[in-house]
Amino acid sequence: MYTEILNKIKEYDDIAIFRHQRPDGDAMFSALALAQFINDNFPDKTVKVGGEDKFDLVSRNDDLSLAYIKRSLAIVLDTSTSERIDDERALKAKQLIKIDHHPINDDYGIINLVDAKxxxxxxxLAAMFLSKDFKGLDLSAKVCEYLYCGIISDTINFRTTNVTAETLSIASKLVKRGDLKIAELVEYIMDKDIEAYVRSTKIRNLLKIKSKFGYIILKETDLKKLNISQAEAKTNIDEIGKIKDLQIWSIAIENEGLFDVSVRSKRGHTINTVCSQYGGGGHKNAAAAKKLSRNDLKKMYKTLEKMSENEEI
Ligand SMILES: [Mn+2]
Structure with a gap:
């Protein structure tokens, strides 16, 4: 499949890279890495990074005309379903490749490189660039840095349950190839400024605990009062994850009267099945569901509370 993807990249003069709405570090750094990789190796091609939503730390939102998209190869990153692409015009591209790691069967590309592990x-992306199929191509320090930043963003610096020996092996190769400064990059990705820290403290104070389930519900009025964006509010879920006594934790954020819910769990609790009952999904220990009514949110939280009482399997 790697060779097929490489051949498609070689075939097109114009390439449009997309990622999911409300991008996180993995989505944005993956897009930057792929754009840089193509620029480094095929300087004659035009590469644009689409999407309107911004990522706080670093963002790239190029202007893409419909005409450009229509003659392009689109490569969509970190986006489980076509509805989540931050620019629905991506589906109008001449051909589309999906590259992702979410365990969802929505093969909306002509090539779908999905590794749920x-x-x-x-x-x-790093596994592909480091593969023998990509041998002879340049893997620049900048690309290594972007990919490393993407990995530590999504794994909270290698803390999540989906970190494997392969993750560490790939990360190690990126560090070597790019001569990366590990501590500096961790600081760059993980550290908050003092204002964000203060907002985070206020959010943490809204934590409620029932059994071994912890949750924070942020109403629109709360977000206004705290002067915090939904995207930033959502990242505070990692803060709750540091509590030893909790098995399952969640943040629900109100958006036009409905709630977008993120859920996380310790190893033994499979919570994506609960999210999928409400039209969402995701990984075993990290999942989400969107646009829940207040009633559905209550029901979902009751289920999670009950689950949290069970011993880890
Ligand atoms: Mn991701």
Whole structure:
């Protein structure tokens, strides 16, 4: 499959890279890495990174005309379903390739490189760039850095349950190839400024615990009061994950009267099945569902509370 992807990249003069709505570090750094990789190796091609939503730390939102998209090869990163692409015009591309790590069967590309065992989309890309099929192509320090940043963003610096020996092996190769400064990159990705820290503290104070389930519900009025974006609010789920006593934890954020819910769990609790009952999905220990009514949210949280009481399997 790697060779097929490489051949497609070689075939097209114009390439459009997309990622999911409300991008996170994995989505944005994967897009930057792929764009850089193509630029480094095929300087005559035009590469644009699409998407309107911004990522706080670093963002790239190129202007893409419909005409450009229509003659392009689109490569969509870190996006499980076509509805989640941050620019629905991506589906109008001449051909489309999906590269992802979410365990969802929505093969919306002509080529679908999906590795559900990978910790991050950046890991999937790195495995491809490091493969023998890509031998002879340049893997620049900048590309290594972007991919490493993508991996540590999605794994919270290698903390999540989907980190494997393969993740570490790939990360190690990226560090060597790019001569990366590990501590500096961790600081760059993980550290908050003082204002964000203060907002985070206020959010943490809204934590409620029932049994071994912890949750924070942020209403629209809360977001306004705290002057915090939904995207930033969502990242606070990692803060709750540091509590030893909790087995399952969640943040629900109100958006036009409905709730977008992120859920995380310790190893033994499979929570994507619960999210999928509400039209969502994701990984075993990290999943989400969107646009829940207040009632559905209550029901979902009751289920999670009950699950959290069970011993880890
Ligand atoms: Mn990801």
């Amino acid at each position: 990978a910790s991050a989309c950046s890991e999937v």
